[in-house]
Amino acid sequence: MARVAEHLSVADLEQRFRSCPEPIEARHLQVIWLLAQGHTVGATSKVTSFGPRWIEQSLERYNASGPDALGDGHRHNGPEPRLLTPEVLEVVRLRLAEPPPDGGLWSSRKVADVIAAHLGLERVRPQRGWDALQALSYSLQRPRPKNPKFATAETAEAIKRSWRAPSLPKPRPSPAC
Structure with missing residues (x-):
């Protein structure tokens, strides 16, 4: 039988296992909980489908x-962000509230230029501008272009008045039995 250190009681392990939002951590807690209850490594392996060696290492x-x-x-794992830090994203967010320097619409290239200017760099790749836009949940909001053949209000009203609902087919008489 495996000896489990008493960092947490069996009841605390069960409570953590049952309420854990992370599935991987919950499975690991389940293994320790089962061992703390007195189950063997082999029995715990059968219940959890983890290998005995992995259970021993855990x-x-x-x-x-x-x-x-x-x-x-x-x-x-992974490095901390070097370019798109919270400070840089806040600068970009504030700058997006204003129109771009050349008028027009914001693009990833223009956002990358804002990032480069803030960081004192000569240039930043446009992909970082796109990443910043994504991190800020920014989406281009502009209306779709109007159809050049779009009907005027008077024409649309005339079409509505002339439109008739299609008539439904008349039911057939049922055949005599």
Whole structure:
């Protein structure tokens, strides 16, 4: 039988397992909870479909570092943003409230130029401008162009008056039995 360190009680492990919003962390908590209840590594492996060696490694990690050692270790991978920091995004958000310098519409190139000017860089790739627009949930809001053959209000009213609802087919008489 595996020895589980008493970082949390069995009841606390169960409560964390059942209320955990992260599926990976919940499964890891389930493994430790089952072991803390007295289940063997083999029985826990059958219930959770994790390999016995992985269960032993998770138990070692839990015993050494506590519940913080469980969960998805990949979620903190990756570097911190270097260009699109919250400060830069706030500058871009404020600048998007005004029209672009050349008039017209904002494009990823123009946003990249704003980012470059703020950071004191010569140039920033247009993709970073697009990424900033996406991060700010910015969407181009402009109406669709009007159809050049669009009817005037008077013509539309005349069409409405002349329109008749299609008549429904008359029901057939039922055949005599």
